[in-house]
Amino acid sequence: MKELTVIIPCLNEEKFIEKTLKSIINSDFDKDKLEVLIYDGNSEDRSTEIIKDYEEKFDYINLRINNERIAPVAFNEGIKEANTEFVMILGAHSEVATNYFTKCVDFLQNNKNYDVVGGVLKNKGVDKVSDSIATAMSSPFGVGGAHFRTGRKSGDVDTVAFGVYRKSIFKKVGLFNEKLIRGQDGEMNFRIVKNDGKIYLLNTTYAEYYVRSSFKKLFKQYFQYGYWKFKLNVINKTFISLRQIVPSLFILLILLTIISGFYFKSVFILCLSFIILYFILGIYQSLRLAASLITRFHILLSFIVLHISYGLGYFAGLGAVLLNKRVFK
Numbered sequence: 001m002k003e004l005t006v007i008i009p010c011l012n013e014e015k016f017i018e019k020t021l022k023s024i025i026n027s028d029f030d031k032d033k034l035e036v037l038i039y040d041g042n043s044e045d046r047s048t049e050i051i052k053d054y055e056e057k058f059d060y061i062n063l064r065i066n067n068e069r070i071a072p073v074a075f076n077e078g079i080k081e082a083n084t085e086f087v088m089i090l091g092a093h094s095e096v097a098t099n100y101f102t103k104c105v106d107f108l109q110n111n112k113n114y115d116v117v118g119g120v121l122k123n124k125g126v127d128k129v130s131d132s133i134a135t136a137m138s139s140p141f142g143v144g145g146a147h148f149r150t151g152r153k154s155g156d157v158d159t160v161a162f163g164v165y166r167k168s169i170f171k172k173v174g175l176f177n178e179k180l181i182r183g184q185d186g187e188m189n190f191r192i193v194k195n196d197g198k199i200y201l202l203n204t205t206y207a208e209y210y211v212r213s214s215f216k217k218l219f220k221q222y223f224q225y226g227y228w229k230f231k232l233n234v235i236n237k238t239f240i241s242l243r244q245i246v247p248s249l250f251i252l253l254i255l256l257t258i259i260s261g262f263y264f265k266s267v268f269i270l271c272l273s274f275i276i277l278y279f280i281l282g283i284y285q286s287l288r289l290a291a292s293l294i295t296r297f298h299i300l301l302s303f304i305v306l307h308i309s310y311g312l313g314y315f316a317g318l319g320a321v322l323l324n325k326r327v328f329k
Contacts, residue, residue: 003033004105004164005087007078009071011041013092014050015126016210020092021054021061029101031060037081038092039066039074047092072176072184079170088164089185093210095124096162103205104164115169115197116189118160119205121148130213132290132298137211141285142303144246148201157201159189161209169197182228190236215301219309226313227320234321247311250278 006024010017017038024036040048040063051063064081066074075089086105090096097119104117123138125131136142148160163185173191176184189199212218229244257271286299 001033002035002084003086004029004035004101005078005082005084006034006036006090006101007075007082007087008036008038008090008092009041009066009074010038010043010047010051010092011069012043012045012047014043014046016094017047017092018050018054019095019210020090021051023095023097024061025054025058026098027096027101028098029105031058034060034101035082035084036061037064037078038062039064039077041066041069041074068178070178070181072178072180075184076175076178079167079175082167085167086164087167088162090162090207091209094162095208097206097208100205100207101164103202107200107202108164108166111200113198114200115166115192116160116163116199117202118148118163118199119202119207121161122206122208123211124208125211126213128295129215129298130211132295133213133215133218133302134211135289135295136299136302136306139285139289139299139303141281142306154201154203157199158193159186160199160201161185162207163189163199173197180228180232182224183232187232187236190232190238194236215305218302219305222306222309223313223316226310226315227317228313229310230314230317231321244314247307248314249311250307251311251315 008017008020013020021036024034038051038061040051042065048063051061055061055063064074064077066077078089079087086108088101088104100119103119107117108114123134125134148157169192173188173195176188180187193199212221226247232238233244253271253274257268257275260267260271282300282303283296285303286296289299290296
């Protein structure tokens with residue numbers, strides 16, 4: 001009898017989907033107890049061709065078509081189709097450690113009071129620029145001190161990346177919100193905790209995530225993160241955490257510096273001092289994290305792109321909420 005269903009949404013992932021599938025094949029989890037459901041959104045590259053090739057070779061790998069081309073639709077279809085006790089959402093930009101499935105399933109089987117478990121998220125690049133972006137995204141200065149990124153210790157957390165879920169939890173809290181473009185897993189984990197569910201981070205295993213390959217793509221990604229994070233805060237009626245609001249405060253600081261430069265010299269000097277401090281901290285972190293000059297520059301630029309794009313996206317989310325005067329349920 002199968003125990004674990006791995007659900008993978010996929011759209012134009014010919015560069016990464018094979019890496020994802022190979023990591024699953026190389027895992028130490030009993031394949032007789034595993035099924036993999038890949039929901040492809042009618043990819044226009046070689047993604048479906050690659051998946052079909054693996055589907056023919058491995059009977060536990062199955063291709064499905066996601067005509068909606070929306071990730072949470074794929075999540076929900078997979079959950080409905082899964083006939084297993086546990087389900088996992090995995091990105092097509094990712095690879096899992098050999099022991100990931102085994103560690104997570106064993107934990108949930110031996111700890112009935114937990115509903116979700118996941119390992120540490122390690123960022124990975126494919127060239128010098130994306131390696132620098134990955135380094136910045138693994139730094140507390142870049143993305144804050146989320147436990148699933150730092151992996152300093154195992155324990156209870158409020159969210160994990162690529163979590164393995166006890167399928168029964170979805171009967172209690174409902175399925176993924178199909179109106180969300182970003183942040184679906186965070187919103188789901190929030191609902192689970194809100195309904196007295198428990199989430200655990202295992203630092204004895206990990207998954208690797210391939211980051212965006214350019215600063216332009218990184219900007220777009222984190223702008224969307226900021227945009228949807230504000231909407232999620234409104235939907236969930238949650239307080240803003242320091243990690244979420246710092247990039248927005250940085251944007252306000254930049255605007256205040258520009259405006260005060262024309263009217264208030266003392267305020268301008270104070271604001272400029274904070275901006276200079278930001279760059280000093282950013283330069284210090286880039287010096288600490290890399291040896292070559294070009295890599296240090298790329299890491300510093302990654303910090304700037306991460307913070308400015310997220311902050312602008314957060315304000316864009318605020319503007320969208322104010323203009324619409326409501327947020328979908």
